[in-house]
Amino acid sequence: MSPAAGRGRARAAATAVLAALHTAGLAPRVLPATTRADAERQAAEAVAAGAAAVVAVGGDGAAHAGLQAVAGTGTPLAVVPAGTGNDLALALGAPGDPVAAARAAAEDLRAGAVRTLDAGRTGSRWWATVLCCGYDSAVTARANRLRWPRGPRRYDVAILAELARLRPREVTLVLDGVPRTLPVTLVAVGNTAWYGGGLRICPDADPTDGFLDVTVVGPVSRRELVRTRPRLTAGTHVDHPSVSVHRAARVELAGEGLVTYADGEPVAPLPATSVCVPGALCVVGTGR
Numbered sequence: 001m002s003p004a005a006g007r008g009r010a011r012a013a014a015t016a017v018l019a020a021l022h023t024a025g026l027a028p029r030v031l032p033a034t035t036r037a038d039a040e041r042q043a044a045e046a047v048a049a050g051a052a053a054v055v056a057v058g059g060d061g062a063a064h065a066g067l068q069a070v071a072g073t074g075t076p077l078a079v080v081p082a083g084t085g086n087d088l089a090l091a092l093g094a095p096g097d098p099v100a101a102a103r104a105a106a107e108d109l110r111a112g113a114v115r116t117l118d119a120g121r122t123g124s125r126w127w128a129t130v131l132c133c134g135y136d137s138a139v140t141a142r143a144n145r146l147r148w149p150r151g152p153r154r155y156d157v158a159i160l161a162e163l164a165r166l167r168p169r170e171v172t173l174v175l176d177g178v179p180r181t182l183p184v185t186l187v188a189v190g191n192t193a194w195y196g197g198g199l200r201i202c203p204d205a206d207p208t209d210g211f212l213d214v215t216v217v218g219p220v221s222r223r224e225l226v227r228t229r230p231r232l233t234a235g236t237h238v239d240h241p242s243v244s245v246h247r248a249a250r251v252e253l254a255g256e257g258l259v260t261y262a263d264g265e266p267v268a269p270l271p272a273t274s275v276c277v278p279g280a281l282c283v284v285g286t287g288r
């Protein structure tokens with residue numbers, strides 16, 4: 001459970017989530033983690049000790065922590081959405097209500113109904129939703145640094161602050177061995193479609209196809225970026241002439257002074273190579 005997630009929403013939901021798991025006949029153990037590193041280590045120990053599943057209560061950061069422990073092990077992850085950004089839960093079709101999500105996970109566990117999905121891997125880090133670099137990673141980094149305002153407003157402030165610094169960056173992108181060097185505003189590499197709390201950046205990303213979908217936004221003016229942003233909710237930004245979409249199993253990115261974020265968490269500085277690992281993530285409670 002990520003205590004800070006959703007401005008305390010995860011903490012508030014935790015008791016009811018535990019009760020729902022107990023009622024379903026499970027014996028959940030709460031991991032007393034107060035940092036993401038703690039959460040990852042404790043979840044990995046629980047998996048090694050034979051835990052039936054890892055239940056991540058929080059936002060995409062909590063799911064990202066749980067993912068590090070379960071990826072490639074066959075142990076399922078249950079995503080109980082209680083954060084500001086719940087993009088993995090959205091992509092999986094998990095119930096939006098934390099207690100309903102916990103019940104759905106418990107039912108699947110009892111029925112042995114486990115879904116197998118791809119996961120992204122960059123260096124030693126796993127990710128489940130979208131890896132981004134450029135304007136978006138700068139926004140995420142700034143939002144994570146801000147102590148005020150809390151909740152989604154932090155992103156609004158970060159978006160404005162980074163808009164002021166907007167400029168195209170030269171990036172070398174190698175997709176399944178085919179290189180191209182181009183100026184970009186941002187590159188988003190999607191295992192699933194959504195990031196940033198419901199923005200459908202890689203609209204057709206399918207976590208069962210063995211590929212990553214790559215959305216490249218070329219140079220755009222501040223005005224154009226602001227005008228196009230609402231189209232991200234529906235995913236129709238891909239029709240914009242500055243946007244191109246690609247698909248690859250291996251994505252290499254290089255660029256001066258750029259970092260990548262995935263699932264809202266820092267992953268690696270460039271250069272970085274990301275791969276799609278088919279079947280690395282098992283999930284329960286996601287509505288099939």
Ligand SMILES: Nc1ncnc2c1ncn2[C@@H]1O[C@H](COP(=O)(O)OP(=O)(O)OP(=O)(O)O)[C@@H](O)[C@H]1O
Nearest residue numbers: 002005006034035036039058059061062083084085
């Ligand atoms: N068990 C945990 N204990 C402490 N911190 C955690 C734990 N799990 C995740 N975190 C960290 O807490 C932060 C917030 O958690 P999370 O992303 O789950 O919620 P959120 O409300 O969506 O977050 P954000 O404030 O980034 O929008 C993340 O940066 C994450 O790394």
